[in-house]
Amino acid sequence: MAQRAFLCEPDKNQSEAADEGPKMPGQAGHDEKDNKIHNDMLKDGQLYIAHSDNGNINLVGKMANRHGLIAGATGTGKTVTLQVLAETFSQAGVPCFMADMKGDLSGISQPGKLSGFIEKRMPEFGIENPEFAGCPTRFFDVFGEQGFPMRATVSAMGPQLLARLMELTEVQTGVLNAVFRIADDNNLLLIDLKDLKLMLDFVGKNAAQFTTEYGNIAPASIGAIQRSVLQIESEGGNQFFGEPAFNVEDLFAVENGRGVMNVLAADKLMLNPKLYSTYLLWLMTELYANLPEVGDLELPKFVFFFDEAHMLFDGTSKALVDKIEQVIRLIRSKGVGIYFITQVPSDVPVNVLAQLSNRVQHALRAYTPQDQKAVRAAAQTFRPNPSFKTEEAILDLGTGEALVSFLDEKGAPSVVERAKILFPLSQIGAITPGQRMDIQAIAPKKLKDYEKFFDRESAYEVLTEARQKAEEEAEKERKALEKQKEKEAKAKEKEKEKKASSKSKKAGIGRTILGTMIAAAATSFARSAGTRIGKSIGGGSSKKSTSTAKKSTSTTKKSTSTAKKANTATKKAVNTAARKVTTEILKNIFK
Ligand SMILES: Nc1ncnc2c1ncn2[C@@H]1O[C@H](COP(=O)(O)OP(=O)(O)OP(=O)(O)O)[C@@H](O)[C@H]1O
Numbered sequence: 001m002a003q004r005a006f007l008c009e010p011d012k013n014q015s016e017a018a019d020e021g022p023k024m025p026g027q028a029g030h031d032e033k034d035n036k037i038h039n040d041m042l043k044d045g046q047l048y049i050a051h052s053d054n055g056n057i058n059l060v061g062k063m064a065n066r067h068g069l070i071a072g073a074t075g076t077g078k079t080v081t082l083q084v085l086a087e088t089f090s091q092a093g094v095p096c097f098m099a100d101m102k103g104d105l106s107g108i109s110q111p112g113k114l115s116g117f118i119e120k121r122m123p124e125f126g127i128e129n130p131e132f133a134g135c136p137t138r139f140f141d142v143f144g145e146q147g148f149p150m151r152a153t154v155s156a157m158g159p160q161l162l163a164r165l166m167e168l169t170e171v172q173t174g175v176l177n178a179v180f181r182i183a184d185d186n187n188l189l190l191i192d193l194k195d196l197k198l199m200l201d202f203v204g205k206n207a208a209q210f211t212t213e214y215g216n217i218a219p220a221s222i223g224a225i226q227r228s229v230l231q232i233e234s235e236g237g238n239q240f241f242g243e244p245a246f247n248v249e250d251l252f253a254v255e256n257g258r259g260v261m262n263v264l265a266a267d268k269l270m271l272n273p274k275l276y277s278t279y280l281l282w283l284m285t286e287l288y289a290n291l292p293e294v295g296d297l298e299l300p301k302f303v304f305f306f307d308e309a310h311m312l313f314d315g316t317s318k319a320l321v322d323k324i325e326q327v328i329r330l331i332r333s334k335g336v337g338i339y340f341i342t343q344v345p346s347d348v349p350v351n352v353l354a355q356l357s358n359r360v361q362h363a364l365r366a367y368t369p370q371d372q373k374a375v376r377a378a379a380q381t382f383r384p385n386p387s388f389k390t391e392e393a394i395l396d397l398g399t400g401e402a403l404v405s406f407l408d409e410k411g412a413p414s415v416v417e418r419a420k421i422l423f424p425l426s427q428i429g430a431i432t433p434g435q436r437m438d439i440q441a442i443a444p445k446k447l448k449d450y451e452k453f454f455d456r457e458s459a460y461e462v463l464t465e466a467r468q469k470a471e472e473e474a475e476k477e478r479k480a481l482e483k484q485k486e487k488e489a490k491a492k493e494k495e496k497e498k499k500a501s502s503k504s505k506k507a508g509i510g511r512t513i514l515g516t517m518i519a520a521a522a523t524s525f526a527r528s529a530g531t532r533i534g535k536s537i538g539g540g541s542s543k544k545s546t547s548t549a550k551k552s553t554s555t556t557k558k559s560t561s562t563a564k565k566a567n568t569a570t571k572k573a574v575n576t577a578a579r580k581v582t583t584e585i586l587k588n589i590f591k
């Protein structure tokens, strides 16, 4: 019986090995003999995964890209099954990606050790001296804390995935689409969130201008998207969107013939299920977009494990589920196998579930009628085995036990078997932070370069510069206008002064405040002086003098000439008096 004795302990020289090492499978420069030693050890191209009363259960290498599902209640052995599958792929030279939800998958990097549980099972598996070994491993972390950052640009993520991340409505998604197109048509790069924020602001402010070409851009939709962007930002989106953007080709490393395990620390990421699942979905679509068609291979080129897969489908629009289904269907011919891990198969939409041909079903619990329904549904997805009732077996399975059905050589699902999953040769459970640091330290330079963030010219810089220029222009115009007004005001003032001075010249006193005061004082003095003079001439009051004058006018013409004379005398007296007063006042002021 085949021993799982592939040596894949982390190599002290793995950094150099990876730097010059094998290119991604199918890529120019990739040396297929990298896989050879291990392929020889695969019994007839089959991967030994579990054992049943009827013998070994092997995953057929060339059917491994037909995707799979690992399901089961909590604590039943899903993560360990993932680990067994992944390390077997690694031994066969197939690199894998996996999200580590609890930190326990990090153990894949270290050799495992015997436990009572394992020892008890060894004879059943026909294994006497297991050669425990870890796999070449790289750690990644969207937040850059427990591994190399894996950043994505806003434009690479695209409006559809972003809309899902931001939980936008259909109308808002349409507006976001328009914003992306406007950016594209104007060569504005959307790299990070500040690019997107300013772009939204720009489109919002110029909505009327864009509406004819790009459809209705309602301010309310822009506002809603802006609020969602702020939300993503507050959840750490700034670390996630930006450059250097992660190149999925860096996941395809093979070291000394062993596929590298790319482990994404997801304990923090999964606290935001939308970010987690959108990110993994992006990675999947990037893989799809970057790989060439290869047809059927003896072994997949890459295997992608999608833990907590239900998060991917919770609240996902029908359109996106259709897209996921399409990607999963087509990525197969690019040599990529996708394995979903979730509690019950019904977490996965039927169309997607139908694509997952290699199944491992761990125990399920049936406490409620709903649970029972889920168990029945799970049982019905298997080709029945006459020797046991699938539904009953699902409820009865122990830890590390599962109902297993893989595709056979011809691509037909095998009859379901009740089996024990092999134990991993790598460590079960988390590693220490020190061990993690040691592994990171020997990683290739190109991965370390992901830690050097940069911010090149993109929409934010271009729009900020344009805005600054526009503001400067506006400021210039405003200043010019102000100057013009000032000029006009001065001209008016001058005109007034001119008029005033010609008036005051006539009055003999300038139109200054002093002049006004003097004039006012002089006028009042003159008035009283005139009154006094008038009194002395006409006697009594001025009223009296007027009536006397009137009387004298009406009485005799002679008296008219007398009055005229008196008038002239009055004027003279007034002028003399006024001049006197003016001189007095000026003296008082200047003394
Ligand atoms: N195939 C196995 N070989 C050896 N031990 C196993 C195996 N499967 C499970 N175990 C043991 O059972 C424990 C729980 O398994 P595991 O962590 O895989 O469960 P799980 O289904 O992933 O749980 P959860 O849903 O909580 O993540 C493991 O820590 C390990 O000790």
Ligand SMILES: [Mg+2]
Pocket (backbone or CB within 6 Å): 078, 079, 080
């Ligand atoms: Mg688990």
